[in-house]
Amino acid sequence: MQTKPNKSGGRIANVIIIPLVTLVFLSVVSIFVLMHWSARISDGSAKQSQLQLISGALQLVADDIAKQQSGVVTWDAAFYIANARHLDKEWVFDNMTHWLYANHGFTKSAIVGTDHEIRSVYSHDQNNSWLTPDILAQMTPAIAKARARYITSFKKTPSGLYSFEPSQRDKRYSIYETGILTLNGEPHLFSAAAIARQLQSVIALRVPPAVLISLTPLRGEKMAEITHMTRLDGFVLANNQNSREGIGQYLLRAPTGKAVGVIAWPVGRPGTQMLKRINPFLSIAAFMIAAVVIVVAIATRHMTKRLAISESRAVHTSRHDALSELPNRTHFHRLLSDELEKSKEDGSTTAIVYIDLDHFKDINDTLGHSAGDQVIIAIAKRLKHVLMDNGIVARISGDEFAMVVPNCKSDEWLDYILDQIQDEIAQPIKIGARELHATLSIGAAIAPRDGLDPDELLRKADIALYDAKANGRNRRSFFEPNMEDQVQSKDKLSRELRLALKNDELSLAYQPQSDTAAQRIVSVEALARWTKEDGTVVSPAQFIPVAEETGLINDIGLWVLNKACAKAHDWPDIVMSVNVSPNQFKHPRFVEKIMAILAANNLPPHRLEIEVTESVFAGRNDTVLKALRRLKNLGIKVALDDFGSGYSSLSYLRRFPFDTLKVDRDFLSDMNGNPEAEAIVVSIIQLGKALGMTIVAEGIETIEQIRFLQAHGCHRMQGYFISKPLGEKELAQFLDDFKAENAGNIGPGLSYTLRAAEA
Ligand code: C2E
Ligand code: MG
Ligand code: MG
Numbered sequence: 237m238q239t240k241p242n243k244s245g246g247r248i249a250n251v252i253i254i255p256l257v258t259l260v261f262l263s264v265v266s267i268f269v270l271m272h273w274s275a276r277i278s279d280g281s282a283k284q285s286q287l288q289l290i291s292g293a294l295q296l297v298a299d300d301i302a303k304q305q306s307g308v309v310t311w312d313a314a315f316y317i318a319n320a321r322h323l324d325k326e327w328v329f330d331n332m333t334h335w336l337y338a339n340h341g342f343t344k345s346a347i348v349g350t351d352h353e354i355r356s357v358y359s360h361d362q363n364n365s366w367l368t369p370d371i372l373a374q375m376t377p378a379i380a381k382a383r384a385r386y387i388t389s390f391k392k393t394p395s396g397l398y399s400f401e402p403s404q405r406d407k408r409y410s411i412y413e414t415g416i417l418t419l420n421g422e423p424h425l426f427s428a429a430a431i432a433r434q435l436q437s438v439i440a441l442r443v444p445p446a447v448l449i450s451l452t453p454l455r456g457e458k459m460a461e462i463t464h465m466t467r468l469d470g471f472v473l474a475n476n477q478n479s480r481e482g483i484g485q486y487l488l489r490a491p492t493g494k495a496v497g498v499i500a501w502p503v504g505r506p507g508t509q510m511l512k513r514i515n516p517f518l519s520i521a522a523f524m525i526a527a528v529v530i531v532v533a534i535a536t537r538h539m540t541k542r543l544a545i546s547e548s549r550a551v552h553t554s555r556h557d558a559l560s561e562l563p564n565r566t567h568f569h570r571l572l573s574d575e576l577e578k579s580k581e582d583g584s585t586t587a588i589v590y591i592d593l594d595h596f597k598d599i600n601d602t603l604g605h606s607a608g609d610q611v612i613i614a615i616a617k618r619l620k621h622v623l624m625d626n627g628i629v630a631r632i633s634g635d636e637f638a639m640v641v642p643n644c645k646s647d648e649w650l651d652y653i654l655d656q657i658q659d660e661i662a663q664p665i666k667i668g669a670r671e672l673h674a675t676l677s678i679g680a681a682i683a684p685r686d687g688l689d690p691d692e693l694l695r696k697a698d699i700a701l702y703d704a705k706a707n708g709r710n711r712r713s714f715f716e717p718n719m720e721d722q723v724q725s726k727d728k729l730s731r732e733l734r735l736a737l738k739n740d741e742l743s744l745a746y747q748p749q750s751d752t753a754a755q756r757i758v759s760v761e762a763l764a765r766w767t768k769e770d771g772t773v774v775s776p777a778q779f780i781p782v783a784e785e786t787g788l789i790n791d792i793g794l795w796v797l798n799k800a801c802a803k804a805h806d807w808p809d810i811v812m813s814v815n816v817s818p819n820q821f822k823h824p825r826f827v828e829k830i831m832a833i834l835a836a837n838n839l840p841p842h843r844l845e846i847e848v849t850e851s852v853f854a855g856r857n858d859t860v861l862k863a864l865r866r867l868k869n870l871g872i873k874v875a876l877d878d879f880g881s882g883y884s885s886l887s888y889l890r891r892f893p894f895d896t897l898k899v900d901r902d903f904l905s906d907m908n909g910n911p912e913a914e915a916i917v918v919s920i921i922q923l924g925k926a927l928g929m930t931i932v933a934e935g936i937e938t939i940e941q942i943r944f945l946q947a948h949g950c951h952r953m954q955g956y957f958i959s960k961p962l963g964e965k966e967l968a969q970f971l972d973d974f975k976a977e978n979a980g981n982i983g984p985g986l987s988y989t990l991r992a993a994e995a
Contacts, residue, residue, distance in 0.1 A: 252540070253533045260529045264522045271511055271518065278507030283484050286468060290486045290499060293465040297458050298414035301450070302427040304340040306409035308332045309429040309448050318347055318431045318446035323355050333358030336450050344419070344451040347431070348372075348379055350444050371419060375449055377491035378413035378428045383444045386411045386430035390442050397438045411445075415491040419451065423473060423488050423497040425458060426451040454488075454497075462499075474498045557631040559609055560616035568630035568638055572690045575628070575640050576683055586683045587644040588693045589654070590701040591619070594675045594709040596635030601853050602887065607667045611674060618660045622653065638697070644682065647714065654678055654712055675710035677701060686715050699723055730786045733766070733779055737791055742766055744799050745961035748970065749813070749932060749954040752946050755978050757971060759811035759845060761954065762800035763961045764792065784819050793820045794829060801837040801844065803964065807971060813845040813875065818852040821859065827866045834872075841871035845896065849877045853888060864892055875932070880920065889927055897924040901935020901955070907944065914944065921950050 308314055314332060317324050333345035337360045345358040346367050354372075357364040389406060390398035402411060412429035430445035452458065459471055477485050477498050484503030490496050555567035563571060572588065579586045593615060600608035612631070619629045619637060628640040644650050657676070664671035679701025681693045700715040703722065707713070736742055746760040766774040783789040797814055804812040820826055834841055846867065852860055868874055875896035876888065880903055889897075899920050906913035917933070924931040933945050936955030945953055959970055 252536050256536075257529055257533055260525060264525055268518070268522070271514075275505075275507030275511040278510070279503075279505040282506050283503050286466070286484055286501075286503060287486055289466040289468065290462065290501075293462040294416075294486075296465060297461050298425055298427065300461075301340070301342070301425055301452055302412040302414055302429060303409045305336065305342070305412065305427050305429050305448065305450050308336060309412070309431045310410045310434055311431075312433050312435070314431050314448075315433045315446075318355065318448075319350065323347070325356055328356050329358065332448065333450075334360075340452070341457065342450040342452045344424070346449050348428075348447045348449065350446055352379075355446065366419060371417065374417040374490040374492055374494065374496075375415065375426060375428060378415045378426070379447050379449065381491075382411055382413040382428045382430050382447055385413075386432065386445045387442050390439065393438065397440055398442055399438050413491070416454065416488045416496055417451075417490045418496040421475065423454040424451045425454055459499075468501055468504075470502050472500045474500050560612055560631045562616050562620070562637070563628065563630040565630070565632040565638075568628065568632060568640075569690060569694075571628050571630070572640050572694070575642055576688055576690055576693075579642065579683055580688060584642065585644045585685070587639075587641040587650045588681045588683065588697045589639040589641065589650075590679045590694075590697040591637040591639065591657075592677045592679075592701055592705060593635040593637075594677055594705075598850065599672065599674075602850075603667065603670070603672075607670075607672075610667050611665055611672060614665045615661065615674065618663075619657060622656045622660050638694075647682070650680060650682070650714075654680070658712075677704040677709045678712035679704050679715065680712065681715040696720075726782060729774075729779065730782045730788065732768070733783060733786075733788055733792075736766055736768070737788070737795065739769075741768060742792065742795065743963075744796065744803070745963060746803075746967045747954060747961040748959045748967070748974075749952050750958050750974075751952055752942070752950050754942070754958070757810060757974055758952055759813050760807070760967065761813040761815070761847070761961075762796060762803075763815070764796055765961075780817065784817055787819070789817045789819045790823055793817060794833070797830065797833050798837070801833050801839045804839050804843050805837070806964075806968070810971075811843055811845050811873065812839075813847055815877065816846045816848055816852075818848070818860075821848075821852060821863050827863050827870075830867065830872070831870065842873065845873035845875055847875045847877040847898065850879070850881075850888060861892060868893070868895075878934070880916070886923070889923070889929075893927070894929055896932055897927075897929045898932045898934050898954075899950075904933055904935050904941055904955075905937070907941065917944075918948050921945075921948050925949070 308331065313327075317327055328347065332347075333342075333356065336342040336345055337358070343360045344366055345356075346354060347356040349355040354367060357367050359366050385403070385406060389400060389402040389411065391401045393399045410429045411432065412427050414425065414427045416423055416425055418424070426449055428447050428449045431448055432445060455473055459473070463469070463471055474485075475497055477487055477495070479485070482503060482505060484501050486499040487495055488497045488499065555563060557564045575586055578584070593611070596608065596611070599611055612635070615637065616629070616631060619639065623629055623639060623641070627642060630638045632638045641650060641653060657678075661674055661676050664673055666672075679697050679699065681687075681696035681700060683693055686696045687693050696715040696719075699719045699722075700713040703713040703719050704711050706722075713719070743765045745763045745765050747763060748757045749759045749761065750757050764776045764780065766776075766779055768774065780789070780792075783792050793816060797816075800812045800814045804810070823829070830844075830846075834844065848864070864874055873895040874892075875898055876894045877898045878900045879897050881900040897920070899917060903913060903917050903920070907917060921931050930951045932952040932954060933941070933950050934954050936942060936945070936953045936957045938957065941955075942953065942957065962970055
């Protein structure tokens with residue numbers, strides 16, 4: 237069986253795997269992004285704190301130069317000289333500007349007077365032209381601030397004079413402002429300090445102070461101090477800001493706000509460094525997670541695929557017959573309903589066909605179940621082969637198949653398809669060394685003509701099948717409304733039969749059986765007759781099967797036995813043959829009942845012969861064999877009736893020693909000069925003889941048949957040529973006539989010919 241996984245398996249896989257893989261992928265990506273993001277944050281905050289460090293260090297250096305400057309600005313002498321009408325430049329040079337260069341490295345200095353006039357300019361290289369209006373302008377805000385603070389540090393006293401009360405900050409060294417500017421493209425630190433008296437006193441008027449401005453280059457010693465303080469390496473002074481990854485830049489601004497340069501340094505990136513360190517581990521972890529996810533995904537896919545396969549296998553098994561692989565009854569019903577829905581929509585015609593394998597039970601019983609299985613498989617294959625994909629074939633019970641033929645345009649088309657099927661089935665089926673010839677009975681109903689409801693159509697196809705079987709099997713019937721009446725009449729028949737038994741409407745006819753020399757009537761076969769109240773005679777071929785179906789056969793069978801045994805007394809030398817149906821053997825006390833009947837009629841057992849057909853061996857073989865053996869042991873004769881009509885098996889003959897073998901009348905009627913049929917009859921006669929049985933040929937109708945049977949040593953014969961089944965009185969007359977004729981020694985051949993001529 238090939239099973240395709242159904243789509244739900246793929247869906248399950250996708251429902252589990254896709255979200256799982258996506259989730260894991262997103263988690264891994266998120267972790268990476270988060271790590272990078274926090275590394276950046278950490279880098280950023282490290283840079284920020286370094287900038288603050290630099291800013292603080294720069295402030296400290298600036299404060300330091302103010303402190304160095306303070307010695308010369310807070311000094312009475314300097315105050316008087318700086319504010320004197322004529323500035324003593326030599327004193328200023330010696331004690332202030334050059335002194336500051338010599339002691340503290342201030343390369344440039346200048347004194348700005350009360351009215352913001354330049355009173356003195358100093359350069360360590362005597363190039364005093366450095367103080368251009370532009371440079372002065374850069375320092376002006378700082379100078380102005382220093383002046384303002386100086387003035388505002390004089391507080392008015394109640395006397396109206398001003399007393400010097402500098403702020404806490406200004407008190408430390410001097411009143412100053414620091415800043416940065418560029419001079420010849422070089423950043424310089426500068427301090428602008430008010431030149432004040434050492435001992436401040438009360439003054440009447442507040443005037444702006446003279447201011448000493450002192451410059452020192454940032455490069456060199458000052459930068460070294462900053463490096464030392466910040467403990468950061470690799471400072472570089474650059475002119476322009478030029479943002480680059482991994483470079484920290486501290487922007488230097490003049491008090492005017494103008495950018496005057498940049499301190500650049502390779503910025504430490506702890507976040508990135510940490511990331512670099514853990515990156516390999518992170519990558520390995522991500523790789524491992526990915527590997528685990530892939531393995532899990534593959535395993536899940538595999539599992540769900542297997543699940544889907546076993547699911548669809550289970551579905552297939554639940555819907556199909558294990559032996560033939562065809563849809564089973566339930567699934568067929570579903571498929572039929574779907575097909576009918578379609579034909580309702582498009583108005584097409586659909587045929588529903590029931591197929592019954594004739595005598596399948598016999599195959600099972602005679603050749604065994606494995607042979608039966610092989611036959612079913614072969615039939616299933618052939619049905620499928622004919623229908624191909626143009627319909628549905630199902631096995632709905634042991635030997636019953638059903639088909640749906642969609643788009644069945646006409647009855648002729650269906651007939652054609654069924655011809656194909658019967659031709660195909662007619663081919664011999666090989667079972668080991670044996671070749672079996674199977675036949676089918678077929679019943680069909682057609683939608684919408686016979687209805688559109690699946691159950692109704694199936695019922696009608698079944699009725700048609702019943703009709704085909706009732707008409708002798710190996711044929712087909714299409715449903716016709718009057719068939720339903722037949723089914724109903726069958727019910728009616730069974731009801732009437734029950735009453736007939738009660739009302740004594742049954743009787744017996746007796747058909748004589750003679751030896752082949754035609755000199756002696758050896759036995760008579762009791763055959764049931766049913767004459768209705770209105771005089772119509774119902775054939776046993778019609779009512780015995782109904783009696784079997786309804787179970788009434790037990791009562792009828794006992795009635796026949798009783799009557800036949802009672803009558804046997806009237807013809808002392810003749811054996812009474814009674815047909816016994818297989819169902820009667822199912823009765824657990826059947827043998828006891830026969831014994832009771834024999835006893836009641838005081839009939840010795842050897843005067844009774846019971847006839848059974850091969851079908852008696854179907855099913856519970858052992859019980860039947862046991863019962864047959866008991867009957868035989870009691871002295872009752874046992875005949876195998878209609879031999880050759882079913883799937884005759886020689887094994888019956890071996891398993892049970894029949895006294896008599898009745899060759900089915902079909903063989904005799906087939907003969908008619910046909911060498912093959914003759915050969916069969918001859919071989920049956922020889923076989924029966926070899927097994928020590930008495931051979932009876934049934935259905936003898938012609939003198940030729942008698943000559944043939946005489947020539948081949950058949951023991952006995954029964955048939956219309958000798959006599960039709962006769963009533964009690966007619967039989968008595970017949971027996972008398974027969975005796976007289978033979979006593980008259982007319983000679984066998986002639987006597988028959990004469991009687992035939994009379995008939
Ligand atoms: P069977 O046991 O094989 O009986 C022989 C049948 O063949 C009888 O049909 C008989 O009338 C018919 N027959 C005899 N000679 C000829 C002939 O030369 N030509 C033709 N065409 N037919 C011939 P009948 O009486 O209609 O019985 C049919 C079957 O019904 C019997 O077949 C037997 O199987 C069954 N049957 C009859 N009575 C009983 C009964 O009391 N109990 C049971 N269980 N079955 C019975
Ligand atoms: Mg019989
Ligand atoms: Mg017979």
